[in-house]
Amino acid sequence: MNWLIINVVSWMLFFFGAAFPVLILLKAIGLTGFMKVTRYESYHTFYYRMNPSVKIILGIMVMVVASVTIWWIGAIMTVAILSSYLTLKEGKRKFITGMFLTIMTVIGTTWAFAPYTPYVILQEAFHNSHLTTLWVWPSYFTVMGYQPALTTQGLIYGFQISMRFTAVSLMSLVLVMTSTPSQVLRSLNKVGIPTSLTFSLVVAMRTVPRIFEYIDTSVKIQFMKGLGSNAPSIMRPFYMLAGAFSGIVPVIVFLVRGAKDTAISADTRAFRAYSKRTYMHPMTIGKVDKMALSAVILIILMTVIMVMMGFGKGISYNG
Template identity: 75%
Template structure:
């Protein structure tokens, strides 16, 4: 009896890490949520007035800061970046989507590290030889690479690692949400990348939200045709997953068929007739960019100070 219970709870804990994020995706974010955070919408606040290269630079600065400093600075950065989502168009809904995406990252990363991280690394990370286990896995869990016990230190370690990623993914999405593909194209061409490569990149950037859109449409059509209509209510959300997987190949065919039209319209506008392109709107450094650059310099300065004060990266992330 006891053996059964231990197994049951262990598998519940195991599936919590897998199923909880997916439930958030299916119930709260949905495919339209992904579409919202990967698609450009026109608006006029701070981020929208910035030069795309400065936005890329901001991303790099956030990466560097999060990589060099102790976890709670990453956490503060995450909160700050998340709150700037409120200034975007439909800021509230983007804030909510961003919040849940961050939650998923935290849970996912914690679960990806906590059960697996060897005690040796934990002892090194916490400068402490005692590991406090809170749950003992059944012995066969070690086949999956699990340690003997789930420990508090393991959970904290996983959480701290997640703080390194969350701010970066949030600030990176800002670039996609607030610049048009052609702005990005211009900015990247400026650093000397060939126009054919940037063209592919821009096609890819435009395609990502469209993939979510078409998968969403396809899933809805499958629902209309009765997918999952006889299933009990509790497992019905998972039919969206089934529908999404079914939709992948048709969506690829649909998008690829449209490629010829895109190619014809690009070629008729003399795409790649010359090596370089001229631009109607010059890429300039405006007031918003100057503010952003000032903020990044300040952030780097604060980082340097913080590292000197001894709040540098505290745990080995490997």
């Protein structure tokens, strides 16, 4: 009986790590939520007035600070960047989506590290040879790379590592949500990336939200045709996942068929007729950019001071 309970609970824990983020994805965010956070929408607040190059610099700065300082600095940056989502168009909705994305990343990363991280790394990271066991896995779980038991330190280690990713992901989405593909193209051309490559990049940036939109449509059409109509409602997310999966190839076909129209449209506007392009609205460094760059310098100085005070990378990352 004891054997059965251990197995059932262990598999439930395993599927919690797998299914809970997916449930958040399907229920709380949805494909339209992803579409919202990967698509540009016109607005007037400071992020929208900022030069895309400065946003890229901000992203790099956040990444560097999160990777060289202790975990709670990453957590503070996550909260700060997430709060700034409220200034975006439909800010409340984007804030909630960003919050769920962060929760998903935290649970996903914690669960990706906690059961797998070798004890010797945890002992080294926490300067403590005694680890607190929370749950002992069945012995065959080691085949999947699991350690014999789940420990408190393993969970804390996974959580702290997640704080290296959350802030960077949120900051990166700001660039996509607040810059037109054309602005990104102009910024990247300024640093010497050829027009052909930036053109492909812009197509890719515009395609990402469209993929979510078309998969969403495909899933809805499949539901209208009766997919999972006799199944209990608890199974609906799984049918949605199956519908999304089977909708991928038709969506690819639909998008590549439309590629010819885009190509004709670009060619008739003399795309690549000359090696260099001129722009009606050149990218400039304005007041908002200067303020953002000053903030970057200030944060770099603060980071150096924090590292010198001993608040550098607290846990060795061996991913």
